[in-house]
Amino acid sequence: MIKIQPHIIQEGSVQFQLGEQKGNQIIYDFQKMLIYLEAKGKLLFGKNFKIYTEDEAILYKLCIYFIRDFETCRKLKINPNKGILLSGPVGCGKTSLMQLLPFIVPHQNQHSLIPARNITFSFNKSGFKIIEDYGNNGFYCFDDLGVETIGRHFGKDCNVMGEILLSRYDLFLKRKIRTHTTTNLNAQELESRYGIRVRSRMRELFNLIAFDKNSLDKRK
Template identity: 30%
Template sequence: MIDESMLKFKKMFLLEANKILKREKRSFEIDAQNEHILNFIYAYFSNSNILENKFNGRLHKGLLIHGSFGVGKSIIFEVLEILYKKYHFKDFAVKNVNTLELMDETIRYLSNPILSQNDETLYKKYSKATVHFEDLGLERKIQHFGNSIELMDEYLLIRYNEFRRNGLKTHITTNLNLEALKKRYSPQLYDRIFEMFNILEMKGTSRRK
């Protein structure tokens, strides 16, 4: 089941996805393992009523997409970045942030002796606008003033507060399933995941060839 708004977004999405993959001499694959989640994505970003009526999704929540390496999680947000540059539609405006790069940026920030006593400034930078955190779980804990900090716990709990206050959306792609996320991060964050996100599993094995 697909409506006109979904169909329009699907055409735009697939066009840009295939342009990206053409550089790798492959095309965007749709099959039984990813068709359902892709239809969810089409409904979500086209604001279709089908999102709630058929997929039991919630537009006010972000997306948490988990699955194995190479199944096609990150390309969704690569395409959105391209679509926003072309069409400037606000629902496509997502800042892509790799968690490994964010960890390095945070370490540099906290190592600055002038700023190290005022840690909230960098956190505020990432508590605004819609953000996609890519590869959640690949980052390691960092040390600051003798304390071990689970970096993404900090960022995501701050964004949760903004979600509650202002409806701020966060998107996540990760190779960790829900059980692994529960073991890795704090109980406070894990409990809030279900309130913040539509949780989607992208099944299958790597499509990289």
């Protein structure tokens, strides 16, 4: 029988050990996770990718969440049963991190990262089936929530992502399927964009993890 060791990850000829196994528990090492995330980031996004020291507090919360460290989540007031709403200014690295972090837990179900604007484009072409497709099943991270336009199909306008979030809330209540999202908008802007009902559901759907509003634009 092959022993599963999710904390030991092979990338080409290099092996990364993210922690130590003690009995049936893995004790992860945050610094080792950072080393792996930077190496994997360079493979995915190019040699200029780096983990910034000023982002380590955010990364710590995200890593704790993804490795399902329930005790530390409780101390940090993170609900591991909810999804993540990762907010911050343009270029701070939200999308890259939500693409990267699942790689530290290869044994878990992986979310698909889908730009919110692409979902609206699909709605414009295919109609309300798209809301059903993304609202009623699957494990998704909706990227750049709030930059998408209002959907329009056969002359009928629809706040597509707002409707999908309402459906995802029902999915969360019935089947405990989590949803993640990234956004440049703050709480007031989200409420203005999607309405108070959706904003209320978002509080129950997500843990808010936010970059500082003065975070660097890493794309410059």
